[in-house]
Amino acid sequence: MERVFNFSAGPSVLPVPVLEKVQKELVSYGTSGMSVMEMSHRSAEFEGIIKKCESLLRELLEIPSNYKVLFLQGGASTQFSMIPLNLLSKYKKAAYINTGTWSKKAISEAKKYGDVDVIASSEDENFSYIPNLEDLALFEQYDYLHITTNNTIEGTKYSTYPKTNSPLVADFSSNILSEPIDVSQFGLIYAGAQKNIGPAGLTIVIIREDLIGSADKNCPTMLDYKTHVEASSLYNTPPTFSIYVAKLVLEWIKESGGLNSIYQTNLLKAQLLYDFIDQSDLFSSPVKKENRSLMNIPFTSTSDELNKQFLAQANSAGLVNLEGHRSVGGMRASIYNAMPLEGVEKLVHFMSQFEKKIVEEIVR
Amino acid sequence: MERVFNFSAGPSVLPVPVLEKVQKELVSYGTSGMSVMEMSHRSAEFEGIIKKCESLLRELLEIPSNYKVLFLQGGASTQFSMIPLNLLSKYKKAAYINTGTWSKKAISEAKKYGDVDVIASSEDENFSYIPNLEDLALFEQYDYLHITTNNTIEGTKYSTYPKTNSPLVADFSSNILSEPIDVSQFGLIYAGAQKNIGPAGLTIVIIREDLIGSADKNCPTMLDYKTHVEASSLYNTPPTFSIYVAKLVLEWIKESGGLNSIYQTNLLKAQLLYDFIDQSDLFSSPVKKENRSLMNIPFTSTSDELNKQFLAQANSAGLVNLEGHRSVGGMRASIYNAMPLEGVEKLVHFMSQFEKKIVEEIVR
Numbered sequence: 001m002e003r004v005f006n007f008s009a010g011p012s013v014l015p016v017p018v019l020e021k022v023q024k025e026l027v028s029y030g031t032s033g034m035s036v037m038e039m040s041h042r043s044a045e046f047e048g049i050i051k052k053c054e055s056l057l058r059e060l061l062e063i064p065s066n067y068k069v070l071f072l073q074g075g076a077s078t079q080f081s082m083i084p085l086n087l088l089s090k091y092k093k094a095a096y097i098n099t100g101t102w103s104k105k106a107i108s109e110a111k112k113y114g115d116v117d118v119i120a121s122s123e124d125e126n127f128s129y130i131p132n133l134e135d136l137a138l139f140e141q142y143d144y145l146h147i148t149t150n151n152t153i154e155g156t157k158y159s160t161y162p163k164t165n166s167p168l169v170a171d172f173s174s175n176i177l178s179e180p181i182d183v184s185q186f187g188l189i190y191a192g193a194q195k196n197i198g199p200a201g202l203t204i205v206i207i208r209e210d211l212i213g214s215a216d217k218n219c220p221t222m223l224d225y226k227t228h229v230e231a232s233s234l235y236n237t238p239p240t241f242s243i244y245v246a247k248l249v250l251e252w253i254k255e256s257g258g259l260n261s262i263y264q265t266n267l268l269k270a271q272l273l274y275d276f277i278d279q280s281d282l283f284s285s286p287v288k289k290e291n292r293s294l295m296n297i298p299f300t301s302t303s304d305e306l307n308k309q310f311l312a313q314a315n316s317a318g319l320v321n322l323e324g325h326r327s328v329g330g331m332r333a334s335i336y337n338a339m340p341l342e343g344v345e346k347l348v349h350f351m352s353q354f355e356k357k358i359v360e361e362i363v364r
Numbered sequence: 365m366e367r368v369f370n371f372s373a374g375p376s377v378l379p380v381p382v383l384e385k386v387q388k389e390l391v392s393y394g395t396s397g398m399s400v401m402e403m404s405h406r407s408a409e410f411e412g413i414i415k416k417c418e419s420l421l422r423e424l425l426e427i428p429s430n431y432k433v434l435f436l437q438g439g440a441s442t443q444f445s446m447i448p449l450n451l452l453s454k455y456k457k458a459a460y461i462n463t464g465t466w467s468k469k470a471i472s473e474a475k476k477y478g479d480v481d482v483i484a485s486s487e488d489e490n491f492s493y494i495p496n497l498e499d500l501a502l503f504e505q506y507d508y509l510h511i512t513t514n515n516t517i518e519g520t521k522y523s524t525y526p527k528t529n530s531p532l533v534a535d536f537s538s539n540i541l542s543e544p545i546d547v548s549q550f551g552l553i554y555a556g557a558q559k560n561i562g563p564a565g566l567t568i569v570i571i572r573e574d575l576i577g578s579a580d581k582n583c584p585t586m587l588d589y590k591t592h593v594e595a596s597s598l599y600n601t602p603p604t605f606s607i608y609v610a611k612l613v614l615e616w617i618k619e620s621g622g623l624n625s626i627y628q629t630n631l632l633k634a635q636l637l638y639d640f641i642d643q644s645d646l647f648s649s650p651v652k653k654e655n656r657s658l659m660n661i662p663f664t665s666t667s668d669e670l671n672k673q674f675l676a677q678a679n680s681a682g683l684v685n686l687e688g689h690r691s692v693g694g695m696r697a698s699i700y701n702a703m704p705l706e707g708v709e710k711l712v713h714f715m716s717q718f719e720k721k722i723v724e725e726i727v728r
């Protein structure tokens with residue numbers, strides 16, 4: 001079966017060279033005589049894999065030495081609980097910025113464990129923008145400020161991050177590794193792996209050392225960052241195979257020139273699609289220009305009926321998973337790191353052909 | 365690289381036909397044009413996989429219709445918290461039987477959330493047996509009774525399960541699917557996948573319906589069974605690839621004749637090793653005969669020095685991961701479902717050759 005172009009929001013496309021390497025090594029890895037899936041997480045071989053995975057991540061993101069890197073389970077959704085359980089230690093109060101579905105989930109979970117102030121929101125305009133953060137006063141009465149750096153469903157991203165004296169906690173699930181960032185701006189960064197890192201079932205947490213060790217005493221052991229820091233992510237059996245694939249993805253990013261180079265390609269890919277959408281009479285983007293995501297690009301045609309036709313025909317043309325999230329409808333092209341430029345070109349070409357046909361039908 | 369015989373306690377050996385199938389389908393699954401790792405968990409294709417995985421598990425274990433099957437993350441270690449958080453609803457008190465390292469971890473976690481009575485223990489004799497359960501009075505003042513059906517580190521297993529009016533909660537991590545069981549005896553069964561089910565990163569929970577929905581109101585959403593029951597394990601992104609491999613393992617078990625047939629082979633493999641150990645002057649088993657595990661077989665020679673020699677030479681002969689758990693030392697052969705009879709035969713042959721050499725050296 002020929003491969004399609006997969007615009008899924010997550011789990012999502014992986015680099016073909018990574019998949020081919022996984023395939024080659026699947027039954028017997030290196031000189032181990034076994035599959036990575038069969039390896040004890042305490043074996044020298046697997047320790048080599050997880051250590052390399054961490055060092056690549058540190059290198060690519062230039063993570064300062066006072067940050068720990070954790071390989072966890074439970075998805076970003078489990079972080080929605082772990083963050084307040086671990087960080088609401090002094091003021092028992094946190095600030096959240098509400099920029100969409102995932103922010104809202106993070107907010108409602110945090111409310112179980114302390115006071116939550118939603119200090120800014122873009123809900124008034126359907127989350128089509130990122131609130132202006134210049135108005136944000138510096139504050140110190142919060143244990144942390146939580147943001148969602150890229151809103152997977154709504155297609156927005158922060159261009160600058162809020163300046164704050166409280167630790168900045170950031171859900172980077174859908175744009176981690178898509179561009180260089182200054183990790184030292186953040187207290188904690190987290191991301192489910194299933195977009196830019198690797199297979200589902202792995203969650204990456206990057207946490208500043210001073211934020212470790214203040215969890216509530218009734219915090220479940222597995223939800224206490226300290227547990228995993230002390231055991232170097234080997235407190236219990238980690239998702240070994242996902243960590244191995246993540247390592248290969250990080251190697252692929254490095255070989256592709258690192259985050260600067262990946263970022264340039266991402267800008268190019270997104271620009272291609274946004275430019276087409278903006279000049280098109282049929283398609284439009286709901287998102288304010290300066291807040292547009294490079295990873296998730298929602299768009300619509302002029303009617304639900306045309307959206308449906310578009311999606312069906314795109315699917316037949318090997319451009320798949322272009323449906324918008326069930327909560328918003330329309331279309332969404334998720335063009336993560338592993339989506340080749342060729343995939344976006346094909347999509348834009350297909351969109352322009354589709355538009356032409358529609359116009360011709362109307363004229364006829 | 366030729367494959368070795370891998371006696372790891374977990375993650376552990378997988379059936380070769382499963383690995384070969386995974387390899388074949390790795391880059392492009394069926395007619396999907398993508399890897400299973402790249403599939404949206406909400407796609408029709410993946411829904412087919414997870415539904416099939418559940419129906420195979422139901423068929424093989426003959427799970428009654430008033431039980432739900434959940435595919436979760438976090439390992440068995442997260443269940444140590446989820447169980448008390450969800451089940452300590454009426455008496456706020458649970459009974460635990462302490463049969464080893466994993467029981468102890470389950471106990472200490474439960475103590476965070478309610479009263480715990482350790483109603484039986486084999487700690488007095490180094491966990492080398494399962495406490496006699498005939499003395500156990502029926503009791504009703506507990507929300508549940510927790511047991512570890514197979515003690516991975518100590519090499520013991522229950523031959524009969526305690527009769528109780530409280531729901532019986534069982535950690536089946538290291539012997540699920542190794543023999544037929546009567547699921548209706550249990551209120552909740554859980555197991556990390558990485559022994560008899562599939563790759564690490566997936567946890568299976570089988571829960572009787574009446575035990576769902578009584579979680580503490582501050583229970584993290586991701587730790588509430590109800591969350592996952594209501595969403596059919598798709599509340600958030602599940603470990604999709606591990607679920608796919610688990611499905612292949614279940615198909616392999618079915619093709620191997622189901623649990624009766626698997627059980628007969630497991631009896632044969634274990635008997636071969638125990639018989640050799642028992643007649644040997646060099647090797648011995650620390651475990652009481654009637655409580656010996658079919659899956660994890662600890663043994664020792666007569667000295668630490670000989671153990672070391674044995675492990676090194678076995679390793680060179682392609683019999684790997686025979687080290688006992690770091691907490692107990694000696695040797696341990698984990699011979700899960702996927703360990704072929706040939707692997708055990710090779711091990712027994714190697715042990716007898718090793719013994720011969722030792723005897724000859726002494727004589728000389």
Ligand SMILES: Cc1ncc(COP(=O)(O)O)c(C=O)c1O
Nearest residue numbers: 075076077102152173192600601
């Ligand atoms: C920004 C963001 N946060 C959180 C999540 C939830 O992640 P998970 O499914 O790993 O729990 C998602 C999933 O798509 C997401 O896009």
Ligand SMILES: Cc1ncc(COP(=O)(O)O)c(C=O)c1O
Nearest residue numbers: 236237439440441466516537556
């Ligand atoms: C019986 C038993 N329970 C619990 C665990 C812990 O499982 P996990 O590493 O998935 O948390 C293990 C791991 O080997 C085990 O053997």
Ligand SMILES: [Mg+2]
Nearest residue numbers: 100102152153
């Ligand atoms: Mg969102």
Ligand SMILES: [Mg+2]
Nearest residue numbers: 277278280283
């Ligand atoms: Mg337009």
Ligand SMILES: [Mg+2]
Nearest residue numbers: 464466516517
């Ligand atoms: Mg044990």
Ligand SMILES: [Mg+2]
Nearest residue numbers: 641642644647
């Ligand atoms: Mg003996």
